[in-house]
Amino acid sequence: MSGYDVRAALESESAQIKDLIHLVGINPTGLDWRRFVVAVNDLGEVVGCGQVKPHGKEILELASIATHPDHRGQGVARKVIEALLRTTPRPLYLMCISNNGPMYEKFGFKSVAHEETPRYFQRIQKLFNVANVIHGVGELLVMKLE
Ligand SMILES: CC(C)(COP(=O)(O)OP(=O)(O)OC[C@H]1O[C@@H](n2cnc3c(N)ncnc32)[C@H](O)[C@@H]1OP(=O)(O)O)[C@@H](O)C(=O)NCCC(=O)NCCS
Known part of the structure; x- marks a missing residue:
């Protein structure tokens, strides 16, 4: 670049x-x-x-x-x-639609299981899932870099 x-x-x-x-x-x-x-x-x-x-x-x-x-x-x-x-510092989290997950995996981020997701992100995931039912925008991943 x-x-x-x-x-x-x-x-x-x-x-x-x-x-x-x-x-x-x-x-x-x-x-x-x-x-x-x-x-x-x-x-x-x-x-x-x-x-x-x-x-x-x-x-x-x-x-x-x-x-x-x-x-x-x-x-x-x-x-x-x-x-x-x-x-x-670590850990560092992110949220992305599943299409972008492979890009962040290149930097070492891994998907976090729902039960291990901090409550802050769980709340957003819940809202997103409601919107997703309506608009079909794909899955919202929470990823973590240790
Ligand atoms: C996603 C986005 C930021 C990528 O920007 P970019 O400058 O084209 O990305 P780069 O050229 O730096 O790519 C970085 C690496 O990720 C890869 N990559 C980029 N987009 C990818 C995708 N959607 N899926 C998988 N890999 C991807 C590239 O191949 C590159 O890999 P390499 O460095 O090993 O060759 C850009 O497409 C964008 O602005 N999209 C809309 C906004 C958005 O979705 N942002 C992310 C929110 S979570």
Whole structure:
């Protein structure tokens, strides 16, 4: 991957992060730029991002992993994820639709059995399953990196 600078986000990039998250259609809540790592192209545009979100004192979640459609398949998400993993303690959790599970397995994440899933994620899974019955969007996985 060349031509991308992967680093901590700047306050001035907050709006671009939100635009990217909306563009790719993932959870638009909790987008505090201070937690984000971004991939920026030669034009200074945010083309990829990701963050680690704390939930209380116990739970850390890798979230908001997104690459602009024009820049996919070039290792942008890999660089963002690797940068976040370098500075984050374990365990680290994430939620994703089952289609994206194989991508996170490449980084060592493993699916967590329902009974071992922290209650925070169980609640979201329950809500998601209700939506899934209506919209058929696929299974929501909770994964963990030890
Ligand atoms: C998923 C997404 C972030 C991948 O971004 P990307 O920059 O194209 O990914 P990369 O090129 O860095 O790929 C990283 C690795 O994961 C693999 N990969 C990417 N998407 C994958 C998928 N859906 N399933 C399996 N593997 C995948 C790549 O082959 C690559 O493997 P390699 O490094 O061993 O060659 C991007 O498609 C996207 O923004 N999708 C919409 C938002 C979304 O679903 N985000 C995830 C929320 S959980």
